[in-house]
Every structure is written in structure tokens, then in C-alpha cells.
Amino acid sequence: MEQWMHQIEQWVRQPPVEQLYAALAVLVVTLAFFSILRLLKPSKSATIVLAGLSGSGKTTLFFQLCDDSPHQGTVTSMDPNEGTFVLHSELEKKGKLKPVHLVDVPGHSQLRPKLDEFLPHAAGLIFVVDSLDFLPNCRAAAEYLYDILTKASMVKRKTPILIVCNKTDRMTAHSKEFIKKQLEKEIDELRTSRNAISSADIANEYTLGVPGEAFTFSQCRNKVTIAEASGLTGEISQVKQFIRDHVEP
Numbered sequence: 001m002e003q004w005m006h007q008i009e010q011w012v013r014q015p016p017v018e019q020l021y022a023a024l025a026v027l028v029v030t031l032a033f034f035s036i037l038r039l040l041k042p043s044k045s046a047t048i049v050l051a052g053l054s055g056s057g058k059t060t061l062f063f064q065l066c067d068d069s070p071h072q073g074t075v076t077s078m079d080p081n082e083g084t085f086v087l088h089s090e091l092e093k094k095g096k097l098k099p100v101h102l103v104d105v106p107g108h109s110q111l112r113p114k115l116d117e118f119l120p121h122a123a124g125l126i127f128v129v130d131s132l133d134f135l136p137n138c139r140a141a142a143e144y145l146y147d148i149l150t151k152a153s154m155v156k157r158k159t160p161i162l163i164v165c166n167k168t169d170r171m172t173a174h175s176k177e178f179i180k181k182q183l184e185k186e187i188d189e190l191r192t193s194r195n196a197i198s199s200a201d202i203a204n205e206y207t208l209g210v211p212g213e214a215f216t217f218s219q220c221r222n223k224v225t226i227a228e229a230s231g232l233t234g235e236i237s238q239v240k241q242f243i244r245d246h247v248e249p
């Protein structure tokens with residue numbers, strides 16, 4: 001004990017330069033420790049995925065969000081369009097806004113597996129439906145949506161979904177209430193037929209809804225909301241709201 005006291009005494013009497021070095025070293029190590037901790041902490045996801053059948057208007061919506069123009073006819077749908085940007089309409093807003101990482105996944109069935117790359121870290125999914133040409137595509141849209149709603153990557157993380165009834169700029173577009181009812185009806189039928197196949201090759205990872213009750217989106221573990229929009233004319237306020245609700249500013 002005495003020896004210790006002696007050592008401490010000696011240390012205190014050391015010239016101040018050495019003590020300063022020691023203090024600096026402690027400071028540097030502490031700062032390094034906290035910055036490594038910050039790097040390791042996962043930051044909240046800012047990825048929003050656009051999905052839906054080919055022709056529903058995903059790419060038009062993508063460019064409308066990106067730079068406020070529909071880029072008509074200038075893009076093909078073979079690769080996912082991907083970009084990280086502050087929404088065009090928010091550019092004038094003061095303060096720092098977190099950029100959104102937006103991915104437009106082509107609806108072509110061979111390219112759909114691309115979805116699995118993005119879903120495990122998506123903050124939200126926007127499912128675009130063509131409300132003009134809805135009836136002939138209703139079954140296919142419901143199947144695609146069913147596959148999304150039963151993916152483990154979606155259910156486990158409870159990724160919120162916005163179903164966008166697009167092309168409402170046209171008089172003949174179906175209402176979102178009608179589209180919601182039809183999709184629920186189709187998914188209800190799919191649920192029965194797919195459960196019957198059960199262990200066959202189409203293995204959906206989760207089951208949907210409440211057994212014995214007609215399917216509604218409110219039964220989903222994911223929050224599903226329905227909105228109307230027109231990517232062509234830029235009436236997309238509900239889409240922008242959804243993105244901002246799930247990508248923190």
C-alpha cells in the first residue's frame with residue numbers, strides 16, 4: 001500500500017508534459033471507441049421499394065418522385081431503377097432531409113426475384129396498381145401481392161405497404177374502394193387454393209388472414225393502406241406522405 005502511495009505521489013510530481021500526453025491518449029482512445037460504436041450501430045433503413053405489374057406505372061412514378069417529370073417513353077423496364085435522393089418536392093424545404101433510397105423493381109415475372117434483394121431492408125413497399133386496366137389484371141396483381149404479403153422478409157419486419165391505385169387522371173379509372181374489395185376477394189380465393197397445394201412447390205412462407213373469415217387487408221400483420229395517385233400528372237401527395245412517414249427526415 002505504501003509503495004503504491006509512493007508511486008502515485010511520484011506520478012503526480014512528474015513534469016506536466018507527460019501527464020498531458022497521458023490525458024491526450026485517453027481522450028483519443030475514448031473518441032475512437034465511440035466513433036466505432038456509431039459505425040456499428042445500424043442506421044434506420046431509408047429504402048422504399050416500388051413493386052407492381054408491368055405497365056402499372058412504377059417507372060413513371062419513380063421519375064416523378066425523383067425529378068418531377070414523368071420521363072415518358074425514355075426508359076425500359078429491364079433492370080431495377082435505383083436512386084438515392086431527396087424527393088424533388090422537398091428540395092426547397094429548409095433544414096437537412098434524409099435522402100430516400102428508391103428502387104423500382106420491374107413487374108416482369110422473371111425479374112421479380114430481384115425483390116428479395118431489397119425487401120429485407122425496406123422501410124416500406126409501394127404496390128402500384130393500374131386502375132384503368134384493372135379488371136383484366138386483377139388476378140395477376142392479387143397473386144403478386146399475395147406473394148409479397150406472405151414473404152418472411154415482409155411479415156417478420158412488418159414492413160408497411162401502400163397500395164397505390166394509379167392513373168386516376170382518367171375518368172374511367174376504378175375507385176380505390178372497388179380495387180381494394182376486388183383484391184381482397186381474389187386473395188381470399190388464392191388463400192384457399194394455395195393452402196390446398198400446401199407442401200407442393202409454391203411454398204409461401206407465411207399464411208394470410210384469419211381462418212374461417214373472408215380475407216381483408218386489416219387482418220394482415222403488415223399495415224396495408226390504399227391510396228389514389230396519378231404518376232403521369234404528378235398527383236402523388238399520398239405517395240410522398242407515405243415515404244416521409246417511413247423514412248425519417
Ligand SMILES: Nc1nc2c(ncn2[C@@H]2O[C@H](COP(=O)(O)OP(=O)(O)O)[C@@H](O)[C@H]2O)c(=O)[nH]1
Nearest residue numbers: 053054055056057058059060166167230231232
Ligand atoms: N393515364 C395515365 N397513364 C400512366 C400513368 N402512369 C403511367 N402511365 C402510363 O402507363 C404506361 C406504363 O408506365 P410505366 O411507368 O412504364 O409502368 P411500369 O411498367 O410499371 O414501370 C406508360 O405508357 C405510361 O405513360 C398515370 O398516372 N396516368
Ligand SMILES: [Mg+2]
Nearest residue numbers: 058059076077
Ligand atoms: Mg418500369
